[in-house]
Amino acid sequence: MTRSEQLFKEAVEIIPGGVNSPVRAFQSVGGAPRFIKKADGAMITDADGNEYIDFITSWGPMILGHNNPVIRQKVLEACENGLSYGAPTEAEVTMAKLICEIVPSIEMVRMVNSGTEAVMSAIRAARGYTRRNKIVKFTGCYHGHSDALLVKAGSGVMTAGVPDSAGVPQGATQDTILVTYNDLDEVKEAFKTYPEEIAAVIVEPVGANMGVVLPKEGFLEGLRSLCDEYGSLLIFDEVITGFRLALDGAQGYFGVRADLVTYGKIIGGGMPVGAYGGRKDVMSVVSPVGAVYQAGTLSGNPIAMAAGIAELTQLKEDKDFYKKLNAMGDWFYGEIDKILKEAKAPCTLNHIGSLGCIFFTDHEVTNYAEAKMSDTKAFSEYFNYMLGEGVHLAPSQFEAMFLSAAHTKELLEGVLDKIRKYFVK
Numbered sequence: 001m002t003r004s005e006q007l008f009k010e011a012v013e014i015i016p017g018g019v020n021s022p023v024r025a026f027q028s029v030g031g032a033p034r035f036i037k038k039a040d041g042a043m044i045t046d047a048d049g050n051e052y053i054d055f056i057t058s059w060g061p062m063i064l065g066h067n068n069p070v071i072r073q074k075v076l077e078a079c080e081n082g083l084s085y086g087a088p089t090e091a092e093v094t095m096a097k098l099i100c101e102i103v104p105s106i107e108m109v110r111m112v113n114s115g116t117e118a119v120m121s122a123i124r125a126a127r128g129y130t131r132r133n134k135i136v137k138f139t140g141c142y143h144g145h146s147d148a149l150l151v152k153a154g155s156g157v158m159t160a161g162v163p164d165s166a167g168v169p170q171g172a173t174q175d176t177i178l179v180t181y182n183d184l185d186e187v188k189e190a191f192k193t194y195p196e197e198i199a200a201v202i203v204e205p206v207g208a209n210m211g212v213v214l215p216k217e218g219f220l221e222g223l224r225s226l227c228d229e230y231g232s233l234l235i236f237d238e239v240i241t242g243f244r245l246a247l248d249g250a251q252g253y254f255g256v257r258a259d260l261v262t263y264g265k266i267i268g269g270g271m272p273v274g275a276y277g278g279r280k281d282v283m284s285v286v287s288p289v290g291a292v293y294q295a296g297t298l299s300g301n302p303i304a305m306a307a308g309i310a311e312l313t314q315l316k317e318d319k320d321f322y323k324k325l326n327a328m329g330d331w332f333y334g335e336i337d338k339i340l341k342e343a344k345a346p347c348t349l350n351h352i353g354s355l356g357c358i359f360f361t362d363h364e365v366t367n368y369a370e371a372k373m374s375d376t377k378a379f380s381e382y383f384n385y386m387l388g389e390g391v392h393l394a395p396s397q398f399e400a401m402f403l404s405a406a407h408t409k410e411l412l413e414g415v416l417d418k419i420r421k422y423f424v425k
């Protein structure tokens with residue numbers, strides 16, 4: 001038995017499923033998750049000392065590579081001054097200024113501790129500001145595990161949200177309207193049915209929780225104009241795309257401005273952080289200025305702020321960062337696409353910048369229903385082959401691959417060789 005297997009055996013007795021977040025489980029691919037001991041650059045090392053090239057990168061925040069020396073140093077320095085005060089700090093002001101400076105649509109921002117909290121709070125602010133209750137959400141988009149948003153299933157337009165999880169009362173999701181990603185007609189229909197009841201449309205500007213699904217041309221712009229027409233707010237959930245597609249995230253990449261934006265892990269450099277922000281008039285409804293209550297003892301924690309500031313500052317100061325990262329993504333995923341085509345593999349490659357996904361279906365994937373056409377058994381075989389070859393992929397067909405600045409061309413060429421060996425028989 002390996003050390004990972006031993007730890008997993010112990011873990012399942014005392015942690016549900018042996019993991020503290022279900023996406024880490026190997027349920028859909030079989031076997032025990034690799035328990036990680038350390039990570040550096042693009043590499044991650046498990047409890048048995050096996051090294052892998054990591055494409056999870058903590059689900060995004062390690063965009064500079066694992067164990068970034070500047071972030072590490074700033075965290076160590078911050079630790080010298082105590083870990084938490086429960087009172088405001090200069091670091092929180094610095095962080096807020098950084099975000100507002102980088103992202104033009106953000107005039108005010110509130111720090112929280114996770115993406116879930118950020119989205120839950122943004123929805124509450126949107127409802128408080130508009131004095132409306134309904135939320136439009138796209139099937140297949142994940143916005144954290146708060147009750148109102150834990151709805152993915154449903155058969156298309158205007159299905160009143162049916163909870164995806166036990167423990168979520170029907171009442172919590174009855175105001176969540178589910179529509180199909182990339183289908184503006186369904187959104188129009190929702191607005192026509194509830195012209196004065198929709199507080200906000202929330203969207204992942206690039207779907208990154210159903211594999212990687214790109215917005216069709218005009219989709220995000222269409223959401224913007226529908227929200228304007230009906231007096232609703234547009235919320236971009238940039239937990240994945242923020243500071244990844246571009247310094248100013250999907251808003252900058254696609255040139256569409258949201259009213260509220262949510263961020264998560266990436267702005268914490270590896271520490272538990274999230275944030276929501278946007279228009280000043282909307283953010284002004286948040287307590288203690290306004291009537292929308294939202295709070296957090298550890299929000300803006302000094303160690304987390306030190307890590308986040310160190311990360312965002314490096315991203316901001318390297319003027320070519322996104323050009324280089326996205327060019328690497330274009331090349332790497334482009335090469336994978338060539339291999340799949342050469343092998344005539346029944347697969348579809350979706351990618352944008354440093355995010356990519358091989359779907360094990362030959363159908364184009366533009367929404368959740370199409371993503372679900374994938375052969376998850378075929379994915380599982382591929383996953384286990386890659387793991388055996390020292391490549392650490394997310395253990396699910398419906399997750400993205402994340403590149404970081406530490407994924408060099410040389411490393412990626414090695415990965416391409418392994419992919420070629422698998423597909424070109």
Ligand SMILES: Cc1ncc(COP(=O)(O)O)c(C=O)c1O
Nearest residue numbers: 114115116142143144239240264
């Ligand atoms: C787009 C999106 N929103 C929200 C969340 C929730 O973030 P967290 O896991 O930090 O609560 C996630 C998590 O991956 C996400 O991908």
